[in-house]
Amino acid sequence: MKKCVGVLALQGAFREHRQVLEKLGCDVVEVRKSSDLEGIHGLIIPGGESTTIGKLLNIDGIGKKIKELGTKDLPIFGTCAGMILLSKTIIGSDQYSLDLMDTVVERNAFGRQVASFETDLIVPALGSNSLRAIFIRAPYLREVAPNVGILAEYEGKIVFARQGNLLASAFHPELTSDQRVHKYFLDMIDEHWAK
Amino acid sequence: MTDIASLKVKTGLAEMLKGGVIMDVTTPEQAIIAEEAGACAVMALERVPSDIRAEGGVARMADPTIIQSIMAVVSIPVMAKARIGHFVEAQILEALGADYIDESEVLTPADDSYHINKYDFKVPFVCGCRNLGEALRRIGEGAAMIRTKGEPGTGNVVEAVRHMRTVMSEIRALTLMPQEELMTAAKNMGAPYDLVLYIAKHGKLPVVNFAAGGIASPADAALMMHLGCDGIFVGSGIFKSSDPKARAKAIVLATTHYKDAKLLAEISKDLGQPMTGIEISTLDNSQRMQERGW
Numbered sequence: 288m289k290k291c292v293g294v295l296a297l298q299g300a301f302r303e304h305r306q307v308l309e310k311l312g313c314d315v316v317e318v319r320k321s322s323d324l325e326g327i328h329g330l331i332i333p334g335g336e337s338t339t340i341g342k343l344l345n346i347d348g349i350g351k352k353i354k355e356l357g358t359k360d361l362p363i364f365g366t367c368a369g370m371i372l373l374s375k376t377i378i379g380s381d382q383y384s385l386d387l388m389d390t391v392v393e394r395n396a397f398g399r400q401v402a403s404f405e406t407d408l409i410v411p412a413l414g415s416n417s418l419r420a421i422f423i424r425a426p427y428l429r430e431v432a433p434n435v436g437i438l439a440e441y442e443g444k445i446v447f448a449r450q451g452n453l454l455a456s457a458f459h460p461e462l463t464s465d466q467r468v469h470k471y472f473l474d475m476i477d478e479h480w481a482k
Numbered sequence: 483m484t485d486i487a488s489l490k491v492k493t494g495l496a497e498m499l500k501g502g503v504i505m506d507v508t509t510p511e512q513a514i515i516a517e518e519a520g521a522c523a524v525m526a527l528e529r530v531p532s533d534i535r536a537e538g539g540v541a542r543m544a545d546p547t548i549i550q551s552i553m554a555v556v557s558i559p560v561m562a563k564a565r566i567g568h569f570v571e572a573q574i575l576e577a578l579g580a581d582y583i584d585e586s587e588v589l590t591p592a593d594d595s596y597h598i599n600k601y602d603f604k605v606p607f608v609c610g611c612r613n614l615g616e617a618l619r620r621i622g623e624g625a626a627m628i629r630t631k632g633e634p635g636t637g638n639v640v641e642a643v644r645h646m647r648t649v650m651s652e653i654r655a656l657t658l659m660p661q662e663e664l665m666t667a668a669k670n671m672g673a674p675y676d677l678v679l680y681i682a683k684h685g686k687l688p689v690v691n692f693a694a695g696g697i698a699s700p701a702d703a704a705l706m707m708h709l710g711c712d713g714i715f716v717g718s719g720i721f722k723s724s725d726p727k728a729r730a731k732a733i734v735l736a737t738t739h740y741k742d743a744k745l746l747a748e749i750s751k752d753l754g755q756p757m758t759g760i761e762i763s764t765l766d767n768s769q770r771m772q773e774r775g776w
């Protein structure tokens with residue numbers, strides 16, 4: 288199946304996701320309004336500023352539509368700001384959330400920009416080779432419900448997790464050349480549409 | 483191996499700001515308005531550029547109290563300005579935990595020959611440029627983000643347009659040059675050769691490029707996005723207008739939906755008075771901030 292993947296393009300690093308997906312042979316739609324969501328097989332919510340993207344999601348019913356699609360099992364992958372927007376609980380903030388994952392997320396959880404870092408992560412679901420992961424003013428999941436699978440932790444903090452059709456990473460796989468995380472998401476799309 | 487504040491992490495934050503609007507603010511109240519309007523970051527300042535222009539004298543780094551009070555009330559990144567070449571101001575801003583430093587021509591330069599060696603810092607830097615040579619010199623010194631200079635504090639977009647067009651057309655020219663012409667191109671524009679090679683090969687800057695200097699309306703922001711910039715800085719344009727809340731929100735929307743003219747027509751309505759603009763030709767050379775930088 289030729290996959291058509293939407294990348295939410297309201298603000299943030301959507302171009303990088305687009306480039307990775309195109310290298311992997313997908314058609315890509317940049318999603319700016321609700322009608323752009325028609326016909327996509329999966330959606331990526333990129334890194335950016337979660338408060339900014341949240342405000343823009345609240346216009347034109349686009350956030351509502353994404354929530355609806357997520358509830359109907361459309362595969363959705365959120366990176367960094369995307370992880371925040373997917374989480375039902377955002378600690379210390381009443382900002383907009385898509386309210387989809389049973390997770391409690393903490394923003395800027397590793398500190399300000401001067402504490403941003405890159406590191407090697409072990410992600411068993413992606414094989415034994417470590418994954419270079421870039422964390423930029425990154426969040427992490429402080430708590431997850433039992434139905435959420437933990438795919439990776441860094442220093443005991445949950446930074447990569449999956450709940451059925453929903454995938455969330457605190458780091459930025461779109462900023463490195465390692466395509467395994469995107470491939471993993473595309474496999475989720477295949478699984479879903481094979482049903 | 484864990485690597486804190488690597489170049490990738492520094493340029494990466496700028497990647498996350500793309501498609502967004504960074505707003506100048508001078509008080510915590512303004513910072514909250516900016517965040518509420520959807521700014522992707524704020525620039526903490528003592529005075530906005532149009533006031534610096536009006537009041538004259540030496541413009542320096544803001545009082546740390548102002549920067550800290552702004553950092554305390556918003557969750558988005560907080561940037562701050564240091565004078566060109568003033569590496570101690572930059573050290574102070576880094577110590578305060580600023581998320582980005584703008585080595586800025588809006589402040590009075592502290593060094594008339596040299597910029598800061600930005601590789602010495604964990605905090606990333608953004609620098610202004612008027613052309614590709616200037617952009618590549620700053621990137622060569624370690625800048626992780628570039629913006630046009632425009633003419634700050636004028637509310638007149640013409641200089642930002644000129645600078646963005648110049649950078650983009652110089653990039654296009656390099657991609658068409660045969661290899662043997664690139665060294666002379668590097669010499670002529672005063673740019674590091676390795677970065678000229680990078681541009682010739684990739685057809686784009688290795689870092690994010692924002693527009694700045696004179697943007698005052700949603701239409702200005704959309705225009706700059708069409709010309710190829712990655713996002714928008716608004717200095718005096720918001721808080722020197724009659725209705726900062728509405729204008730800030732409209733500029734955020736215009737930056738995201740810059741291709742949608744119908745929507746732009748809607749969001750441009752009823753925004754009140756924009757800041758009063760200045761015609762560039764009425765400025766004499768000493769008043770042109772864009773000439774600062776080497």
